[in-house]
Amino acid sequence: MFKLLLIEDDRTLFHEMVDRLSQWSYEVHGIHDFSRVMDVFTNVDPHLVIIDIQLPKFDGFHWCRMIREHSNVPIIFLSSRDHPTDMVMSMNLGADDFVQKPFHFDVLIAKIQAILRRVYNYNNDQNELKTWLGATIDYERNRVSNDDGTVDLTKNEMLILKQLIEKKSKIVSREEIIHRLWEDERFVSDNTLTVNVNRLRKKLADLGLGESIETKVGQGYVARDES
Known part of the structure; x- marks a missing residue:
């Protein structure tokens, strides 16, 4: 079972995403204390991270930088802001994809499946x-x-x-x-x-x-x- 870490402070959206992703047999973890994101990341050791840009304490770009200092785990950014600079910044920080809110869940799930298949099958085949x-x-x-x-x-x-x-x-x-x-x-x-x-x-x-x-x-x- 693939483990996903969802860094999202909108609790309504978070619970909806957990419900939808769980239907696809993903093990979804969330953040309750947004000052301890890296502690949760280390404990969960996820296969993929989904990060909202606008978060309490520090924004998603900050946490992406922190994660990239320790891991090349795939990262998908979520954003409700319609700024091309957000996408450019995400890719410059090493994100694998960017999803604009509001989004269709089928699109998000397709992106998750494609990244997981590409990354983990790829690594298994290339030694x-x-x-x-x-x-x-x-x-x-x-x-x-x-x-x-x-x-x-x-x-x-x-x-x-x-x-x-x-x-x-x-x-x-x-x-x-x-x-x-x-x-x-x-x-x-x-x-x-x-x-x-x-x-x-x-x-x-x-x-x-x-x-x-x-x-x-x-x-x-x-x-x-x-x-």
Whole structure:
């Protein structure tokens, strides 16, 4: 049974979400003291976290930063605010998806199922190490390392990198990447992919690989080959 941590202070919505998610056999945990979010996170050790942006004490962005200091667990943000900057901020902090309130529960459940299937099946299938441009790609731990150091990637960043490396020196279209990441591109902003790729490039730059992913305008992205 997958464990979900729901960080939501609207008690009516919280209980409705618990009821709906429990029908899908998810074990749902919540927060009662919003000053102890990380204590609950550590005790529950969830497979996925759903965070509202507007919370008492500290906002959802704060707790996302705290979680990312310790874990790459998938995170979905919820927001009732209609600001594009909220989505950009969420993706920059390493969130896996963003859901605008009010939302249809079928959409939320579809996103949860897609992320869990992608993340945990992916990790079970990828236990090998791979080398690329002198760097070691650790699929299991979502890490890239070389003589310049080590960087930790989010699940989405690693999936993007893996997809590009699989077809290195060949163009991978934006549509192909989006479909593999989120399975149904109707629920994804094109800007979300751009944010993820830019964040991936920034991390690779710390390893001297800042130019390793090229943009082909109007086509997609290419990972450089050894040559």
